[in-house]
Amino acid sequence: MSDSSEDRGKRFIRYRVWGGIVAGLLAIALVWQGFELFDDDSRTVPEVRWGVAQDQDGVGIMVNKSLADRTNFQKERFVSGPSPDSNEPRPSALNDRVLFTETTIDEPSDLLTRTWQIPDENTLDMMQPARRVIGTSSLPYVNANLLQRPFARDWRLVIADFTTHLGAISILGFSFLLALFLAVRGRIPISEGKSGRTVKRFSVLERANHWMTALSFIMLALTGIVLSVGVTLFQPFGDRVLGLAGWISTWGHTIFAPSFALGILVMAVLWLRQNLPTRLDLHWLARFGGFLSSQDSTPSARRFNAGQKLIFWSAILGGLIMVATGVSLLFPFYWLDLTGMSWAMMIHAVIGVLLIAIFIGHIYIGTVGMEGGFWAMWDGDVDVNWAAEHHDLWFQEIKNEDRGQPL
Ligand code: HEM
Structure with a gap:
């Protein structure tokens, strides 16, 4: 069935109009993703409930303050390795007081924990002490003393920021350009x-x-x-x-x-x-x-x-x-x-x-x-x-x- 040039012309205009509409919708999605990229919500904020119960002597407040300072480190999301410009966490001046978190001692789970502590040949590689960086921590909370490896920080940056927000921005951005191209240039005819x-x-x-x-x-x-x-x-x-x-x-x-x-x-x-x-x-x-x-x-x-x-x-x-x-x-x-x-x-x-x-x-x-x-x-x-x-x-x-x- 032959296509009159008038019908063909109308169809080509419809493509351009749709290109414009889709480009508009994609622009809105892009702005939303741009906003998400700079929103700090994905940061992990530690909670210390233990300290709150001890507030009579101010320990809980100090613990929370110290951890909040520590959390500020995470704002430096685009800096890899230690970030020299950020505020150093205040050392917790606890004098003779030392904070411990106690594990619940019950037989079966204790046994299980001990079993996990013994590396088998698959996990041995991950447990190599020689590959760990050892240093002094000013954190007042024993469990928080397991620090992140610099590479793990880069890894998190790539996974959490690059491939989610920047990934979405690249996909939406590229689709936006294509839709804009359709609106401006139109469908390429024979x-x-x-x-x-x-x-x-x-x-x-x-x-x-x-x-x-x-x-x-x-x-x-x-x-x-x-x-x-x-x-x-x-x-x-x-x-x-x-x-x-x-x-x-x-x-x-x-x-x-x-x-x-x-x-x-x-x-x-x-x-x-x-x-x-x-x-x-x-x-x-x-x-x-x-x-x-x-x-x-x-x-x-x-x-x-x-x-x-x-x-x-x-x-x-x-x-x-x-x-x-x-x-x-x-x-x-x-x-x-x-x-x-x-x-x-x-x-x-x-x-x-x-x-x-x-x-x-x-x-x-x-x-x-x-x-x-x-x-x-x-x-x-x-x-x-x-x-x-x-x-x-x-x-x-x-x-x-x-x-x-x-x-
Ligand atoms: C709805 C999805 C897709 C459509 C409508 C589509 C359409 C087409 C068309 C029309 C051609 C022939 C172009 C010509 O005549 O030369 C083509 C070729 C080809 N397609 Fe797809 N395609 C789709 C998805 C994919 C995917 C997901 C892959 C690979 C992962 C792929 C790989 C290729 C390759 C390698 C060729 C030959 C090279 C080229 O023509 O670009 N296509 N496709």
């Missing part, structure tokens, strides 16, 4: 319009594998987001909803990993050769594929242009890193020690956020961003005019191979 004749672009195997990988990735991304920021997203709906979302996501995040791993391996086998970089890619990148202006022509490309090659390599290399770190997290301390586990978690989180942003861009261009692209991956065929415009050298090859048969 310049010559549709010809009504098609050419085969992807085989059944290529499409089946693409959709298996895509579905797995989307499920991994959604469940991963719930695992990292699920409390913020689901707590308002109550504990039952939060618990259910957490349970589904914990299992889902493992269940969809094997099909994703298989998908990227098959993708590598099918498309690696056509995704090797060539000189043509520099030319394509320098002109940003001709996407930025409607006056610009599309630079030459073979089966995959430079933008698609970047998507391919992100899927393969990023995917391999995610699988390797993910499997390490699934089997804690089997082949990584505490430092290794912390690195695995940070890399998994940071690359995960990057991949989500990259694939939002890919999904955008494969659906609303460009006319005619989606069908390549859905039924395998693309319009001849689309092929000639975006992949001229590949289209020429196909024509040469099929010489004699009408396209």
Whole structure:
């Protein structure tokens, strides 16, 4: 069925209006995340109930004051290691008084505690006294004397700030730019319009594998987001909803990993050769594929242009890193020690956020961003005019191979 140019024009305007609306909503979400980033709520504030009971002689107040000073250290969230500029906690001038917290002595749990104290071969590595930094603590509360390792502080910064708030800001920010691009530039049309004749672009195997990988990735991304920021997203709906979302996501995040791993391996086998970089890619990148202006022509490309090659390599290399770190997290301390586990978690989180942003861009261009692209991956065929415009050298090859048969 042919499309009148008036209908086509109206549809293209509708895309731009939707781009504007979505950009507005994303801008609101961005402001909210920006506010959350600088909100101090995620700091751990210790509570000492023991001291409050002793207030007759002022000990409780001193304990609380001293701990409050200590907590102020945590405000220096972007400084790693000891923060020289922050106020030093006041030493608790307790004279001859020493504060102890007493453990409850009851036989079975005491036995259990003792058993935990004896390291087995898996935990031995974590218990090495030689690797600990030993010093003097001014804290008045014995249990608080276990200080944080500097690396643990960096780890917390990456996990608590980077991948939650900054992660959300990157994903929302990138989506905002895409929506803005849609509002300003509009959907990229096929310049010559549709010809009504098609050419085969992807085989059944290529499409089946693409959709298996895509579905797995989307499920991994959604469940991963719930695992990292699920409390913020689901707590308002109550504990039952939060618990259910957490349970589904914990299992889902493992269940969809094997099909994703298989998908990227098959993708590598099918498309690696056509995704090797060539000189043509520099030319394509320098002109940003001709996407930025409607006056610009599309630079030459073979089966995959430079933008698609970047998507391919992100899927393969990023995917391999995610699988390797993910499997390490699934089997804690089997082949990584505490430092290794912390690195695995940070890399998994940071690359995960990057991949989500990259694939939002890919999904955008494969659906609303460009006319005619989606069908390549859905039924395998693309319009001849689309092929000639975006992949001229590949289209020429196909024509040469099929010489004699009408396209
Ligand atoms: C709803 C989600 C997705 C949609 C609508 C989509 C759409 C498409 C389309 C239309 C193409 C073909 C472009 C062409 O004709 O050249 C394509 C190719 C491709 N897709 Fe997807 N895709 C999705 C998700 C994913 C995901 C999650 C991955 C990987 C984890 C992925 C990896 C690839 C790769 C490597 C290619 C070949 C290179 C390229 O064309 O960029 N896709 N996709």
